[in-house]
Each structure stands twice: as C-alpha cells, then as structure tokens.
Amino acid sequence: MSKAKVRVLVNGYGVIGKRVADAVAKQDDMELVGVSDVVADWRVKLAMRKGYKVFCSSPDRLEVMKKGGIEVEGLLTDIIKDVDVVVDCTPAKIGAKNKEMYEKYGVKAVFEGGEKHETAGVSFVATCNYEESLGKQFTRVVSCNTTALCRVLNALKKAFGIVKARAVIVRRACDVWESHRSGVINTVGPELHVPSHHGPDVKTVLHDVDIVTMAAKGSHNLYHMHFCVVQVGAKPSKEDVIKALEEEPRVVLVSGRDGVEALNSIVELARDLGRPRGDLYEIPVWEDSIAVLDGEVYLMWATPNESNVIPDNVDAIRALTELEKDWRASVEKTDRNLGVLSKLY
Ligand SMILES: NC(=O)c1ccc[n+]([C@@H]2O[C@H](COP(=O)([O-])OP(=O)(O)OC[C@H]3O[C@@H](n4cnc5c(N)ncnc54)[C@H](O)[C@@H]3O)[C@@H](O)[C@H]2O)c1
Structure with a gap:
C-alpha cells in the first residue's frame, strides 16, 4: 500500500x-x-x-x-x-x-x-x-523498558557484538495521573521471578541477544532506572562505548558533571526542553556511569516511560x-x- x-x-x-x-x-x-x-x-x-x-x-x-x-x-x-x-x-x-x-x-x-x-x-x-x-x-x-534496552544494546551490538547482557530495572511505581490510586510509598518491591519478562521481550526484537533481566518497583512515579552489564565481543575503551552510543539514534548522553545527577534532574531537564508535557523521546545514558572492566561494559540510564x-x-x-x-x-x-x-x- x-x-x-x-x-x-x-x-x-x-x-x-x-x-x-x-x-x-x-x-x-x-x-x-x-x-x-x-x-x-x-x-x-x-x-x-x-x-x-x-x-x-x-x-x-x-x-x-x-x-x-x-x-x-x-x-x-x-x-x-x-x-x-x-x-x-x-x-x-x-x-x-x-x-x-x-x-x-x-x-x-x-x-x-x-x-x-x-x-x-x-x-x-x-x-x-x-x-x-x-x-x-x-x-x-x-514496552518502554524493552524499547530502552533494545536501543542501547543495539548500539553496543553493532559496534562490538554482544556475548551476553544482564540488566536490573527499577521501575516507576505508577503513572503520574494515577498516583493517588496505586502509588507505593517508601519501599522497593522486587519482582521475585527471575528473569523478569523484559529480557525475553528484548529477544522478540534483538532475536539473538543473550539477555537476563531482574526488576523491582520503586516508590517514584516518573521514569524507570536501568543498570546494565554487557559482555561485548571486542575490547572497547570507554571512549569507544561513548562513540557507539553517540552514533545511535534516540540515545543521548548526560552527565553528573553537568548537574544531571538523578532521575528528577532529567525530568526537569526534559521540561526545560519545552516539548509538550515535558516529554523525552530519547534514552539518556549517564556518561559518568560507563565503565569497561575485564571486557564488560557497565552503564546506567533513565527510561522516560510515558514518551520514549x-x-x-x-x-x-x-x-x-x-x-x-x-x-x-x-x-x-x-x-x-x-x-x-x-x-x-
Ligand atoms: N504508561 C506507560 O508508561 C506506558 C509505556 C509504554 C507502553 N505502555 C502501554 O501502552 C498501552 C496503553 O497504556 P496507557 O498507560 O496509555 O494506559 P492508560 O490507562 O493511561 O490509557 C488507556 C486509555 O484507554 C481507554 N480505554 C479503556 N478501555 C477501552 C476500550 N475498550 N476501548 C477504547 N479505549 C479504552 C481508557 O479510558 C484510557 O483513556 C498499554 O499496552 C501499556 O502497557 C504504557
């Protein structure tokens, strides 16, 4: 058509x-x-x-x-x-x-x-x-979480190949509009089933990636937080990883050095961009969090669940x-x- x-x-x-x-x-x-x-x-x-x-x-x-x-x-x-x-x-x-x-x-x-x-x-x-x-x-x-995992892993896969990926997700408790109905206060609720559904879901898109995920529900109501360790096929430097992420569409780098220190900083930054509803379509990865240790890439990012x-x-x-x-x-x-x-x- x-x-x-x-x-x-x-x-x-x-x-x-x-x-x-x-x-x-x-x-x-x-x-x-x-x-x-x-x-x-x-x-x-x-x-x-x-x-x-x-x-x-x-x-x-x-x-x-x-x-x-x-x-x-x-x-x-x-x-x-x-x-x-x-x-x-x-x-x-x-x-x-x-x-x-x-x-x-x-x-x-x-x-x-x-x-x-x-x-x-x-x-x-x-x-x-x-x-x-x-x-x-x-x-x-x-889903928002699977989309974020796929975008970031795709960048690493194309640049270095992926041997295996392991990720932990701290999810927002509920959406802002319904926080008065089902919010969680002052606790973290782990999903006691491993793997969480996110890993298998990534494979519906990146079919051959070896990935296992664990998840928990936090007590905040905006954005999910991802922690990821990826064993890659090559031996990249931190600069190589940064370059791979910079080249990936819809993935951006942010830094604690610029005052972007937590999820709330990104929420405020997104509002300042002046888009409708303060929406963020990109996945912001913390440049400071990127480390390459023994051939494994460590990194953290935020997942703007309402808009990515x-x-x-x-x-x-x-x-x-x-x-x-x-x-x-x-x-x-x-x-x-x-x-x-x-x-x-
Ligand atoms: N909220 C998120 O952060 C998020 C992120 C990514 C994907 N999703 C997915 O997007 C989908 C929608 O989620 P949402 O958060 O926008 O839900 P929502 O509850 O905010 O909105 C759902 C809307 O559908 C309407 N609705 C209910 N029953 C209906 C029916 N039978 N026919 C037509 N409309 C009906 C509701 O009145 C409401 O306006 C789900 O599959 C969800 O998993 C949600």
Whole structure:
C-alpha cells in the first residue's frame, strides 16, 4: 500500500494514546482521523478542544460519553472502514480482544507493549528491526523498558557484538495521573521471578541477544532506572562505548558533571526542553556511569516511560503501510517532526 497520506485513528486516549495522537498530527504523510475511547474524562475533553474528532469504542458507552459532555462523532466501527491504521493504546490485554475487530474490518493495527508478542506476531523497535513489520497487518511497539534496552544494546551490538547482557530495572511505581490510586510509598518491591519478562521481550526484537533481566518497583512515579552489564565481543575503551552510543539514534548522553545527577534532574531537564508535557523521546545514558572492566561494559540510564515509545509508534505506521521502506529515512523524518535531539544540552 502506498498513498499520499495514511489515515490513522488512535484507540484509547490515555498516557500513550494522547501522545501518539499529537505525534501523528505532526507528520505530513499522515492524517489523524480521530481518537476513540470509552470515557468522558478531562483527557477526552481536551482532545475535543484540540479539534480531534472523538469516537466511542463500545456501543454500551455511547450514552455515558454523550451525557458526560463529549460530542461523539459516532462509533469506532462507523469510521474504521475509512481508516488505514489503528494505533491501539487501550490498557493491557484489551488490544488482544480488539484484534478480532481489526481483522473483521481488514484494518492494520499497531499494538502496544501491554500486549503479548503473539497478538501481533511481530514486535517493533524502529532502529532495530523496522524491516520485519513492512507491509504486515499488525505489529507491536514493545514496552518502554524493552524499547530502552533494545536501543542501547543495539548500539553496543553493532559496534562490538554482544556475548551476553544482564540488566536490573527499577521501575516507576505508577503513572503520574494515577498516583493517588496505586502509588507505593517508601519501599522497593522486587519482582521475585527471575528473569523478569523484559529480557525475553528484548529477544522478540534483538532475536539473538543473550539477555537476563531482574526488576523491582520503586516508590517514584516518573521514569524507570536501568543498570546494565554487557559482555561485548571486542575490547572497547570507554571512549569507544561513548562513540557507539553517540552514533545511535534516540540515545543521548548526560552527565553528573553537568548537574544531571538523578532521575528528577532529567525530568526537569526534559521540561526545560519545552516539548509538550515535558516529554523525552530519547534514552539518556549517564556518561559518568560507563565503565569497561575485564571486557564488560557497565552503564546506567533513565527510561522516560510515558514518551520514549512515541516516535516508534509513528515509524510503525510507516512500516505497516510501507509509506517508507528504509528505517533510517522514517526515523529521521519522525525525529525531525518531533524535535528529537542527538544532544539534550
Ligand atoms: N504508561 C506507560 O508508561 C506506558 C509505556 C509504554 C507502553 N505502555 C502501554 O501502552 C498501552 C496503553 O497504556 P496507557 O498507560 O496509555 O494506559 P492508560 O490507562 O493511561 O490509557 C488507556 C486509555 O484507554 C481507554 N480505554 C479503556 N478501555 C477501552 C476500550 N475498550 N476501548 C477504547 N479505549 C479504552 C481508557 O479510558 C484510557 O483513556 C498499554 O499496552 C501499556 O502497557 C504504557
């Protein structure tokens, strides 16, 4: 399929959906047909204010949305025939249920990291395996954590080869908007199952990487923190590792020497960049944390969970529709339109 503008609908207008909608609206090769949801909260009301057409994803929610003040354009099933790609940003596991509808209407769909790899049959990180999704009906943009692991490991893999990678993830407890519902205070909750699901998930994109991950839930609500040890195939210097990371799209270096000393520093830095919502699309790796000891690369980075997968969603639309067959051309276009940087400061 190849046409001037791909018609995109975002199903589920929450943390990821509202960002994907804005990102799609910024692409000159895509048209945001509208967004669809099942509630009438302030988020959906802001979508209306932006001029986005709002649809209802479930007939039994239509009256609730109308009574809640939403000018609903119609049901999702009324518009879906006129859509090329649905980006399904509904909560985990609902996408898998929606797959039947997408199959019935013959529409392409991008699923998110809360869905299993098997739902789409192919998983996606634009800078790693764009080609695998070309022309497919479905793909899955992997989770924020998996995306970050893939981007950083891909840089090391291309430069030096990877013998094995081991990573520890301290996850944010919950998203900001829901912190009053499910926050965790003053503790760390380890995931007692090893490996955590992140390692196997990386292999859905970087198929041959030997990786094991462990994870814990922290008591903060912005960004995940990753600690990684990678046995590489060559004997790089610290400078070689820095160069490899600098050359990788959507990975940036930050430093404690510049006052970037913790997750909160990066949150504030991201706000100062002036992007919508203070979003950070890049993975900031601490240059100070990089060490090469006995052929193993040690490094730490932050994963901006609300926003790092947004550019990949845009690229996934281009891959499914074959709007662009070359991953680098799609990534460069998306990054130009979103203002993605190779240096944050
Ligand atoms: N929040 C994150 O940090 C993050 C990061 C990366 C990937 N993801 C993944 O993105 C997906 C969406 O997560 P989120 O955090 O944006 O969720 P969210 O809860 O913030 O938003 C989900 C939205 O979907 C709507 N919704 C619920 N049921 C629906 C239905 N049947 N049809 C249509 N809309 C429905 C909700 O009203 C809400 O607006 C999940 O797969 C999640 O795992 C989340």
